[in-house]
Amino acid sequence: MDGHDLLERLRGTGDLESVGDAPEHERPARRRNVPDLSECITHVVAGNRRMPVLKAMTTTACERDCFYCPFRAGRSAMRRVRITPDDLARGFMALYRAGAVEGLFLSSGVVRGGSSSQDAILDVGAILREKHRFRGYLHLKIMPGAERDQVLRAMTLADRVSANLEAPTADRLARIAPSKQFTAELLDPLRWVHELRQSSEGRLRASSTTEFVVGPAGEPDVELLSATERLHHQLGLARVYFSAFRPIADTPLDNIAPTDNMRRIRLYQASFLLRDYGFGLEEMPFTADGNLPLSVDPKRAWAEVHLREAPLEVNTATPQELLRVPGIGAKGAERIVAARRKGTLRRLGDLRGAGVANVERAAAFLLLDGQRPIEQPRLF
């Protein structure tokens, strides 16, 4: 199988899951050397690299019946594809050698149990690593029902593994995927990944992620973010993905309204505040119904309440305090601390000169040497 054949067979299967470290920016990668068939190739940020990654499935057949999924059992409109591990590995390597992709995300429907489907995924990983000597980025999915030894094997082959919880609690999952067992099939594999990583003394480096389908189970944002916070802190997940629900014809949820994509964006923003910016769940600006406001990003909403009337003195604030100011990220906080060593910061221009990118967004929440900054309109 060549790369063109593989893309042809995967057509229409690749846009359902996020893969990299900046999922809110993932887009199909239009590659000049793969005309018209590149919908399964996505630009992904992984580590510090941005790269094109092929999203593939060993099969789109499935014996489960998750209500939101186009691949669910019995859905006659779905074209079912099965690709042998050898063919998939060969087609991927052809794309890799042509420079069309640099990595692979591999998933599957469930056929003859999760363990059997996991074996097919592991076979592809092993063929790539051991036969083709592929050393690039590999993200392998953990199937519902996979065994602990299979999870270990996936971690020895892959840079990243993922098991999708789909919903934040067992009760919510039962509303959208009643044939999946929340704890035994989805949460336990994520626990095993964490345990194996911790007990391996650095030998197993594979990071782990999960994904929630946002909306159809009726869960408020506070449930999603509470689960997210625990997954980051207790199970060491690198990323929690949020997929805005889209109704699919001929499924039990085809009459449910789609989830506003802005909700997904706000969830990502809040999850980054929890993971990277030192915020706690109780500091998120939830409304009475447990959701984040859609009209304002959560960091700004927090700052409006806490910093608008009590702005932060740039010259004495800790890096952690600076991180809470809208417009100041990790790099900006670092640059401010470095600039302070050379002298007192008195004007917005001093912040710009230090390399802080979003000075205008930060200005309303700052003091510079005891004074609120004055923004001078640009004349030229």
Ligand code: SF4
């Ligand atoms: S197990 Fe996966 S592929 Fe199968 S129906 Fe559920 S979500 Fe879809």
